Amino acid sequence: MQQDPDVIARPPEALIGDLNPQQAEAVQYRGPALLIGAGAGSGKTRVLTRRIAWILTQFGAWPSQVLAITFTNKAAAEMRERLESLIGPVASRMWVSTFHSACVRILRRDGERIGLKSGFTIYDTADCERLIKLIANDFNFDVKRYTPRSILARISDYKNNLTSAREMLAQYAPDFKPGQRGYRVGRIGNPEELYAVVYAEYQHRLAAANAVDFDDLIVRTVELLRACPDVAEYYHRKFRYILVDEYQDTNHAQYVLIRELAGVDAGGHADMGAVGAGRVGPAWITVVGDSDQSIYAFRGADIRNIQDFEQDFPNAKTIMLEQNYRSTQTILDAANAVIAHNEGRKPKRLWTAAGAGEQITAYAADTAQLEAHWIAAQIKRLHTDDGVRYSDIAVMYRANAQSRSLEEGLIQARVPYQLIGGTKFYERREVKDALAYLQAIVNPADDINMRRILNVPKRGLGARAESQVTLHAQQIGGTFWDGVAHADQIEGMTARTLNPLMRFAQMMQELREFAQEHDAKPSQIVAEVLERSGLLEELKKSQDPQDQSRVENLSQLQSVAAEYEQNTPDATLAGFLETTALVADSDQLPDESQDSGKVTLMTLHTAKGLEYPIVFLTGMEQGTFPHARAMEDTSELSEERRLAYVGITRAKRHLFVTRAAVRAQWGRSAEMMPSQFLDEIPADLIDWKRKEAGMERMRSGWRANASHDFGAHGGWNDDEFDAPSSFGGSSYGSRSSYGSGSSYGSRSTYGSGVRGSAAHAGKVTTRRAPVRQPAQPASSLKTDNHLRIEDFAVGDKVTHDKFGLGTVVDAQDKGRNSVITVDFGSSGVKRLMLRVAPIEKL
Template identity: 30%
Template sequence: MSEDLNPKQREAAEFKDGIAAVIAVPGSGKTRTMMERIGILVNEYGIPPEHILGLTFTRNAADEMRSRLVPVLGDLSSRVRLSTIHSFCLHLLKTEGRVFEILSGKEQLVFIKKVMKRLRAKDVTVGTVLREISLAKNNIIDPVEFKDLFYGDKTMMQVANIYEAYDEAKSNKLLLDFDDLLLEAYYLLRDNDEIHEKYQGSFRSILVDEFQDLNPVQFALLRLLIREDTDHDPSSFWVAGDDHQAIYSFTGASVGNIINFQAMFPGSRQFILDLNYRSTPQILRACQNLIQYNVKQIHKDLKTDNPDGDDVIVLEASNEETEALGVVNEIVDLVERRGYQHSDIAVLYRANFQSRYVEEAFLQNKIPYHIQNGQTFYDRREVRCLLDYLRVINKPDSDEGDEALLNILNVPVRYVSNKVKDQLKGYCRERGIHLYQGLKSMIIGTPYVRKLVKELVYFMEPLIGNAKSLEPVQVIQQIRTAFDYDRFIVDEDIPSPDDVKISNINQLQLAAVRYSTIAAFLAYTDSFQDEAVADDKQGVSLMTVHKAKGLEFPVVFVIGLVEGLMPSGKGNLEEERRICFVAISRAMHLLFLSYPLNYLGQPSKKSIFLDEIIGNRQPAFDKSAA
């Protein structure tokens, strides 16, 4: 209960009316403080639980908040409104009579592709369009404003036209995408005084977790829900977050929301939770050493009462393969000699394509692992489809070749329907032949489908005829070129900041360089389908830093600490430093940092962050004067 909170946690939890920001360092008990605050609001301040709104960003986080509130409030916890911001907006719109269906995931992708096809938009990828439209909506920029903003930029004007047509098409079909949920809820509250007053008066207390991740439309929406003048109407707006962990600028989130909170809300209180319960002093010193170089920050001294632990260990390797083997050797020692379990350990990286070397080293050495909220390297669609092309080329007249052919018929899109696939299977069954032979001889009724299938056969025939003498790396490149494969893959999915699909394809090609025949390369990749090792929830966790946010592990390895990767050459340096901060602050007892001297076959330069973490770099400014 609240008496178990430390003094700073208790002070933040007991804040009564008004506006407050709780700045919480990693592992400082932020969520617990938030739940105890809700208990105090109900049990001590007499606020009805249904007048309390708690918001966060992910369903998992909302579920965790709910489970942690039960011991505090018991049966009353179910009456507190805890949800994601998107879920809250959905409920608001439905309650106010808006009629619509949600356009999500693949449906949104298909829908916007149809819009682009109608506009004959070929100079811009679907991924770019989705990213720019989402960013615009998150910044409350409508299609007209978008056009004004990018007037004269040919590519962005094309995006603007698609944005306008996309919104019109959705409106005609009564559809909203996930970004629309936020935007439409904001417009409804902004433009309808009666509804605004209704919701502004609904909640005596609003709490927001991970406040640093708010984008402009979410922030604007919240400002419409709260009463900033609490002198005449007692209420509270209480947010929690950490500017050091603001790593979502790609969604429009701005670290300025939390840094400038007191300027935006004059008279508001600020509480700093600086006691870390998670990590050793050595790990916290590394975190402090790193983050001190950011100019835009709320300065905090990271403290802990935990006993001393081991120094941070830096591993240097000649290349990515030896880096992965170095990680393997350390894990073997940790498990066999130091008593750690595989599930105690996490390997973190900046981008998904980096997992290949680690996965291969783990599988070769029988170290169980799983990819957190993701797929193993050779199971990723863009990789798997290229391997299926190789399987057809290697063994067209086999069951393996049949299965692979069905997988690639529409990669890229050739409009081969399930009906045509069934006709092909029946045709081959009657003649006792395999599917590729049937594809060559069966007449397909639809002319444009027949033409595209003939082009596929025309491409495959010489490769199949020379399969034994072809190098897999060359064949992969031919597939990429002949079918504009990279463009297809980029257009096939909603873009992600840490899953660069082209980089995954490049990694597959790098893996293929070592093999002189397609058969040998396929034998190698097939050996990594050992699910007993590669999908073991009790194994080592492999994940990107973004996926690791909010998690903690006794042992953490952060790999690939080279310039151009961490920090990324594309990102803002201060945000890249915050990404690295999130990575190293996941560690409880042991932290390993590694870098290869050669990366992607070229000499690399170790990350500037390494010298900052270890303390070999002098601060660029006087933090005492900041």
């Protein structure tokens, strides 16, 4: 096969000369299936890009034959940039994109084959929730019991499993026909029936609006490839090399998509000759990932996709990358020790040539508030005394609810910080309003966005007008826009309503004509929409100081459109809307190379893929981290341990771990025992500045020293921590309330959940139900069933109120917070806090 002449020729040594032996082997491997087990910080992006360059320069492949899939736009942009430096501008001819972006390109080209017009709208979460609310109003079911968010989570779970609405209806509500009116969903007693009906109606209305949600991008592409063999054949011939990053984060639908694009199940055998994948047989697949960093099961990610790769591809080669280029050996030893407690994982031990580095610094605070103040004091010291930039420090936590006390501590210490996870730019109301106008211009059938802008800004078209238009649209069998355009045919409509409706219709028609004339200049269209709609004028006239920042946000939207024009040769309004729709949370994270002058606060799930010189892992308590849900579920606990592994390996130079002896949840104080993950880190790796909190010291027999050690403000004074008075004299008790998040107490009630399954290619994938039972309030400090750890030994039989008969397999004496591990047979192995467990020894 002749090499593309536009590809910069690179001698082999230039591509592998600076790699370690395992990296070089992965780059050069010639075969149909390769799994690169890339440990944290092991240089996987470098290996992936070098392998692509190797395929092009040494295998003789053409750029158009390569499909490289990442999970974020930021990762795709980084990969394209690196490839351009390796092989030149020809890199732009490759498909290097996210799953969703690749699917959009496929559906724009061939989606009409399955009834999806090329101008389809991509609904974001807010649009989808609005659609569910409209369905709820029509079907009259309780949105407090069945919230739009929980219903969408269930629908997403179905789609991740490639379970269609038709299948759900056939099983639970065979008498329902999508689109029918007057169906009494309120009579349904089984929640699965309600989910099936809403799922079917939701898909029906998406189709009517020529719209898709994010999950549909994957699902509809799989549908297209399966329903249209000629389309599938086109992509089989086009993509001869498929490379997938972060493979451990793929769900079942993405797993099937890769197999369909590669033609794995289409028969034939890959040509193993000198021309690589050749012209026949399945594409050659390279996947890169780390099963120890699989932390997105709640989003549908299936760790078995990477664990079973060698079974799915019998001729697969596995190469492990274990040399770490990020962290010190002390940090890696801690991560290795924690993750080693997970069973069934492929052995891997990270190591570095960078040296041992500093010990991990640990601290036990009395309360969450005092934990936050100690962290703030340490950050202040690192910045002032050691010259560490604030932007080189990150504070990470298990759940968003923990950020409140941390923010208070940083504010008191006057430490600048940025909280990752607030309202995103494209989710802001005024930006959503402007984008809704643009979406309605491109796709008039989009009822959700058309209804959103009907009275934004206010033009005298309230709920009654919207209802009249909706009813008329149903009567004529058209879209909401059809109802607006023919408003003069609506019986009983007053001139007071009709006149603004007709003005709105005329304005939208003129904006649509303007957009068609200026399609290559989205920034001009944005400017015209902001001006003609009145959005900008309303905000400029407002006396609300907040509205000035909203004006700036709209200005920023126009700047984003202008930037898109400059960077996109074939720019269109639809293309601009597509880029805004496909922006992920992780794409909006700050650039690590820039000095923001602020400490970064974020959840551990958000932190994946990032790195910082200094990292604080907070809330290291049973019930907080690991989360309360994992206390009695071994699979959940394994994922929590992987999350701990991810958190530890975010640190490059110095890791801090902290915990609180008492944490307030649901308005009550809960006594927290130390996280088992702390026990799993070898003691010689940790420098404890304070190992026991006040009450724990007293229980340990240190009461005689209490008058000497206990500070006047209710906290223990340490050499490295001043009492709260040093932060402005505020007093912090152990009680606070959190507006959102999960329960972190030591006792919780769990529902068994509903799990769905889907068979594929000889394997069955079981999914976690996205709708979980709410955790109950945390236990109080006084909760105790008076069981003693010394009365339990390995082999003892116990009965549990929920799990039945079990056998004790481990007992850990931790005083009042002692834990026993019990094997309940079919109910699994559970870790139980002895003093609150509803058990009886036989």
